[in-house]
Amino acid sequence: MSNQPKMKSERLDLPRITTGIPGLDEMVEGGFPFPSVILLSGTAGTGKTTFALKYLCEGVLKGEKGLYFTTLSEPTQWMLRYASQFDFLDQDYFGEDIIYEDLGSLLMHPDSDEILSRIEEKIAEVMPQRIVIDPITVVGGMLKDGYRSFLFDLTTRLKNWNATTVVTGEVRPDELYPPEISYAVDGIVLLILSEEAGARRKYLEVLKMRGTNHITGRQSIDITRTDGIVVLKARF
Amino acid sequence: MNERDVQLMSSLIDAIGEKTNRGMVLIDAPYTQFVRINLVLLKGLLEEKGNGGVFISVDRPHQYMVHLMRMHQIELDNITFIDVISRFSGNQKKGQAKVDFFDGPFHIDSLPLAFDDRTDCNTPGLLELDECGFLMIDNISALQIYNRNPAVELFINNFVMVAKTRANVLIPMVIDRQRNQSLYSSAQRLSDLEIKVSHDLSCVTQSSENPSPRQVSEMNFSKEVVN
Numbered sequence: 001m002s003n004q005p006k007m008k009s010e011r012l013d014l015p016r017i018t019t020g021i022p023g024l025d026e027m028v029e030g031g032f033p034f035p036s037v038i039l040l041s042g043t044a045g046t047g048k049t050t051f052a053l054k055y056l057c058e059g060v061l062k063g064e065k066g067l068y069f070t071t072l073s074e075p076t077q078w079m080l081r082y083a084s085q086f087d088f089l090d091q092d093y094f095g096e097d098i099i100y101e102d103l104g105s106l107l108m109h110p111d112s113d114e115i116l117s118r119i120e121e122k123i124a125e126v127m128p129q130r131i132v133i134d135p136i137t138v139v140g141g142m143l144k145d146g147y148r149s150f151l152f153d154l155t156t157r158l159k160n161w162n163a164t165t166v167v168t169g170e171v172r173p174d175e176l177y178p179p180e181i182s183y184a185v186d187g188i189v190l191l192i193l194s195e196e197a198g199a200r201r202k203y204l205e206v207l208k209m210r211g212t213n214h215i216t217g218r219q220s221i222d223i224t225r226t227d228g229i230v231v232l233k234a235r236f
Numbered sequence: 237m238n239e240r241d242v243q244l245m246s247s248l249i250d251a252i253g254e255k256t257n258r259g260m261v262l263i264d265a266p267y268t269q270f271v272r273i274n275l276v277l278l279k280g281l282l283e284e285k286g287n288g289g290v291f292i293s294v295d296r297p298h299q300y301m302v303h304l305m306r307m308h309q310i311e312l313d314n315i316t317f318i319d320v321i322s323r324f325s326g327n328q329k330k331g332q333a334k335v336d337f338f339d340g341p342f343h344i345d346s347l348p349l350a351f352d353d354r355t356d357c358n359t360p361g362l363l364e365l366d367e368c369g370f371l372m373i374d375n376i377s378a379l380q381i382y383n384r385n386p387a388v389e390l391f392i393n394n395f396v397m398v399a400k401t402r403a404n405v406l407i408p409m410v411i412d413r414q415r416n417q418s419l420y421s422s423a424q425r426l427s428d429l430e431i432k433v434s435h436d437l438s439c440v441t442q443s444s445e446n447p448s449p450r451q452v453s454e455m456n457f458s459k460e461v462v463n
Contacts, residue, residue, distance in 0.1 A: 012380045015267050015415065034268060063436030064268055124307035127275070129268045160296045162271035 014211050017129070017164055020058025020088075021051060023231025024189075027206055027215040033186060034129075034164045036210070037155045041169045041177035042191030046202060047221070047229050048168040049079075050086070051191065052132040054228040055166055056098050057088050064129035066098040067122060067163075071138040073104025087226045099126050103139075110142040112150040116157065123161050131158065131165040137178050138170075148180055155184040177207070186210045191229075192218060204231055237279065237308045240437070245276040247440035249284050251431045252406070257287075257369065259428030260396050260407040264420065264443075266435050267412040270375050273433065274301070277372070277408055279310045287369025287406070288314035295375035297321055302333045314367065320347065348394040370406040371399045376423070377416050389422040396426050 016031035025031050032038055042048050056066035070079070076094060083089050094100055101122050106115050123131065140147045158165045167185070169178040177188055188207040193200055203218040220232040237245075252261055265273045274291075278301075281287050293301060298317040305312055317335040338347060373395075379388045392409075399407050409427070413420040424430065430443035 012377075012416075017268060062268075063266070063434075063438075120303070121307065124304050127272050127304070160300050162268070162296075 036186035038187040039185040046191035059130040060097040066130045067128035069133045133167045136167040245280045249280040262427035263410045264413040265433040288367040289370035292318040295378035348398045
């Protein structure tokens with residue numbers, strides 16, 4: 001009968017998409033689940049935007065469309081000015097393969113329904129396989145009271161589109177991740193800046209990845225011009 | 237819909253061909269692109285070929301496809317949705333389109349029967365097959381999340397049989413062959429035409445592996461063949 005429990009050998013592996021971050025896919029059974037919503041959390045300067053851009057560029061190489069929502073009111077050319085320092089980023093990707101959408105103007109007088117509608121309209125227009133919202137925590141600062149319900153609506157809707165979304169969250173040095181959104185996402189990846197023996201070291205940790213037997217614990221990372229973020233010491 | 241999508245739509249409709257108005261068309265496409273393929277197929281079948289049809293959603297609520305179609309200005313007058321996932325998730329909100337709700341995606345043994353009942357010519361006002369030119373499922377692979385593989389394979393056989401005998405319509409079925417070889421092979425045995433879409437969606441080719449129309453076996457709801 002069709003409603004009998006499925007045997008382990010019959011289990012269909014979750015569809016996954018590669019992240020483009022060298023060393024990370026091996027930690028998460030080949031990539032992020034597709035579709036899903038992943039929180040990328042870290043303090044300032046840990047490489048969240050670099051990670052997000054590499055993730056979108058990886059999609060372009062695979063014939064997938066990317067949609068990058070910024071909440072910072074930052075013009076495309078300003079973002080590209082810095083991002084162009086990375087070898088993996090081809091500026092020609094922007095406009096056709098990666099669409100850059102500024103949500104900043106909506107946040108001046110924030111209305112959660114309006115923000116959700118704009119996001120969904122753009123997703124329906126572009127039909128991306130990869131979405132980035134960078135950073136989501138700015139919306140929290142603007143919405144205040146309705147932030148939790150906004151996040152719940154946002155993640156629920158994002159999961160129904162045919163895409164894997166990376167939302168970045170900026171935290172204070174004493175925080176691991178923004179708690180308001182952590183319960184609603186399918187995965188949490190931490191980028192950590194740690195001061196050890198007078199030096200600052202960077203790490204990546206996969207804290208949560210639903211449906212995935214992932215490698216746990218902090219892994220050293222480096223940020224290079226060639227590849228962006230690289231996981232150095234994953235114990236595979 | 238941009239130029240690339242319009243080109244993809246034309247290529248798919250060309251590959252299906254003028255003469256193919258009935259039978260199963262198996263489309264091998266990357267799983268990350270299923271929504272885009274479904275959307276351009278719907279536009280092509282509804283507007284280019286001028287057919288009405290039925291779209292069965294088992295992967296995500298029908299409102300999402302309705303939203304997409306509205307956004308891309310694809311007409312909704314001649315399409316009926318059968319939503320198999322919303323009742324499962326407790327959501328029966330209608331998406332401003334003709335829609336009927338069936339039981340959840342783990343009830344696939346009953347789905348062909350339910351469809352058969354709804355299309356009964358003695359029961360007016362349900363699915364009007366006279367105006368139906370195609371019958372599509374958004375993502376047949378999604379059924380494997382809730383059902384054992386033999387049940388899904390049996391479902392495909394029964395579904396295609398009901399569609400062919402009741403409506404004699406075009407049945408486009410999109411599966412990622414590389415990801416789901418077993419399901420693809422099952423569907424391949426029933427297909428009348430195979431089409432491959434390249435990974436970057438730039439190339440649509442008709443496969444020559446399966447040139448002759450296939451026969452489905454008798455509809456069988458009582459047993460599930462387990463090898």
